[in-house]
Amino acid sequence: xxxxxxxxxxxxxxxxxxxxxxxxxxxxxxxxxxxxxxxxxxxxxxxxxxxxxxxxxxxxxxxxxxxxxxxxxxxxxxxxxxxxxxxxxxxxxxxxxxxxxxxxxxxxxxxxxxxxxxxxxxxxxxxxxxxxxxxxxxxxxxxxxxxxxxxxxxxxxxxxxxxxxxxxxxxxxxxxxxxxxxxxxxxxxxxxxxxxxxxxxxxxxxxxxxxxxxxxxxxxxxxxxxxxxxxxxxxxxxxxxxx
Amino acid sequence: xxxxxxxxxxxxxxxxxxxxxxxxxxxxxxxxxxxxxxxxxxxxxxxxxxxxxxxxxxxxxxxxxxxxxxxxxxxxxxxxxxxxxxxxxxxxxxxxxxxxxxxxxxxxxxxxxxxxxxxxxxxxxxxxxxxxxxxxxxxxxxxxxxxxxxxxxxxxxxxxxxxxxxxxxxxxxxxxxxxxxxxxxxxxxxxxxxxxxxxxxxxxxxxxxxxxxxxxxxxxxxxxxxxxxxxxxxxxxxxxxxx
Numbered sequence: 001x002x003x004x005x006x007x008x009x010x011x012x013x014x015x016x017x018x019x020x021x022x023x024x025x026x027x028x029x030x031x032x033x034x035x036x037x038x039x040x041x042x043x044x045x046x047x048x049x050x051x052x053x054x055x056x057x058x059x060x061x062x063x064x065x066x067x068x069x070x071x072x073x074x075x076x077x078x079x080x081x082x083x084x085x086x087x088x089x090x091x092x093x094x095x096x097x098x099x100x101x102x103x104x105x106x107x108x109x110x111x112x113x114x115x116x117x118x119x120x121x122x123x124x125x126x127x128x129x130x131x132x133x134x135x136x137x138x139x140x141x142x143x144x145x146x147x148x149x150x151x152x153x154x155x156x157x158x159x160x161x162x163x164x165x166x167x168x169x170x171x172x173x174x175x176x177x178x179x180x181x182x183x184x185x186x187x188x189x190x191x192x193x194x195x196x197x198x199x200x201x202x203x204x205x206x207x208x209x210x211x212x213x214x215x216x217x218x219x220x221x222x223x224x225x226x227x228x229x230x231x232x233x234x235x236x237x238x239x240x241x242x243x
Numbered sequence: 244x245x246x247x248x249x250x251x252x253x254x255x256x257x258x259x260x261x262x263x264x265x266x267x268x269x270x271x272x273x274x275x276x277x278x279x280x281x282x283x284x285x286x287x288x289x290x291x292x293x294x295x296x297x298x299x300x301x302x303x304x305x306x307x308x309x310x311x312x313x314x315x316x317x318x319x320x321x322x323x324x325x326x327x328x329x330x331x332x333x334x335x336x337x338x339x340x341x342x343x344x345x346x347x348x349x350x351x352x353x354x355x356x357x358x359x360x361x362x363x364x365x366x367x368x369x370x371x372x373x374x375x376x377x378x379x380x381x382x383x384x385x386x387x388x389x390x391x392x393x394x395x396x397x398x399x400x401x402x403x404x405x406x407x408x409x410x411x412x413x414x415x416x417x418x419x420x421x422x423x424x425x426x427x428x429x430x431x432x433x434x435x436x437x438x439x440x441x442x443x444x445x446x447x448x449x450x451x452x453x454x455x456x457x458x459x460x461x462x463x464x465x466x467x468x469x470x471x472x473x474x475x476x477x478x479x480x481x482x483x484x485x486x
């Protein structure tokens with residue numbers, strides 16, 4: 001793996017939070033390996049991910065994937081990874097204040113992702129959806145009726161103020177995450193998103209622009225882009241999508 | 244407010260996430276105002292907080308408190324605020340890699356805090372606890388039996404590797420947050436924490452050391468330290484605390 005600059009460790013088979021890191025690496029055309037998706041014979045697979053989680057190498061122990069390895073650095077937590085990668089990939093502003101604002105926005109994306117996850121797992125991460133479906137249905141009304149409009153309304157207002165990107169003139173990693181958020185929400189909550197269409201026009205324009213960036217368009221059309229599914233973060237359960 | 248270096252905007256009456264920022268400012272002896280706790284006649288109160296949330300000043304719009312103002316900078320999201328403040332307050336390592344590791348750890352604290360919050364609000368933030376008590380009780384077993392031991396076991400292992408502080412030799416803001424986490428968990432889950440005592444000895448020693456730092460000890464004994472209560476993040480509901 002010596003010629004490769006970055007190694008990403010994430011659950012194989014789902015987009016999940018790892019996808020936010022993949023999008024940044026792909027958009028920048030960075031040289032990276034998606035380790036757990038390599039065959040075990042090449043040092044990949046779940047075995048490699050579990051070894052990393054148990055803190056085999058030196059460095060800060062990770063609590064959960066995604067984990068990025070860059071030379072000596074072993075870093076976990078999606079927003080921390082993107083904060084680190086941003087300047088290296090040309091996907092963050094240079095000055096410290098603007099980098100802090102990018103981090104602030106990315107952490108608000110993180111908050112919304114956590115609420116999306118808890119939408120299908122309101123009781124326990126280690127129970128099946130079917131075992132907490134009643135609670136999930138009860139939670140769904142508050143999510144699609146209150147929380148989702150509040151979060152998207154916030155991001156839309158940020159765009160209205162700054163535009164055309166979340167931080168202003170230049171695209172940054174948080175814009176790529178916003179594309180992923182919109183794509184995942186479209187998949188999981190098509191009816192709720194349709195109802196919010198007129199209030200998310202700037203977000204939609206941004207997501208479309210991101211999807212059309214040449215390297216990202218090629219990635220999205222490739223086999224490297226995993227499909228959404230019901231084991232991931234964004235799950236399409238029609239009973240949770242407000243009509 | 245011109246002589247004061249920092250303004251913190253947070254809900255008055257609760258410790259909440261704002262307390263993680265307060266602890267850093269207090270430990271450093273920084274000059275700051277806790278704006279929403281000032282009288283309205285001095286520009287404080289809830290009115291000042293609501294104006295800030297509506298994005299009255301220039302700068303990045305906040306989604307939610309806490310919000311820190313430092314001159315021109317307006318920054319929200321607890322971990323982003325601490326990442327910014329760390330070097331200014333002498334509460335972060337100087338090199339970039341170590342700052343990233345501090346951010347990684349702080350974001351794992353954030354994750355645990357979100358699970359604590361959802362423990363009493365598993366269905367909706369805008370419903371009363373009493374209206375989601377059945378779901379909260381169902382969730383509590385998983386939290387005190389699985390998630391809490393997993394998170395604390397992780398932090399204990401980080402200390403075992405690095406010690407005596409989370410990042411090693413020098414104390415950083417994330418150690419102050421860890422003190423707050425232990426204090427809040429002791430308040431909310433005294434029985435579960437008692438059961439975990441033998442597996443959290445390093446965390447306990449760290450929390451005790453932090454609480455004994457002269458400026459923090461003075462703060463904790465002062466009226467500026469709000470008491471824990473059942474409107475905050477850490478709530479003592481005996482029915483949610485595993486026996």
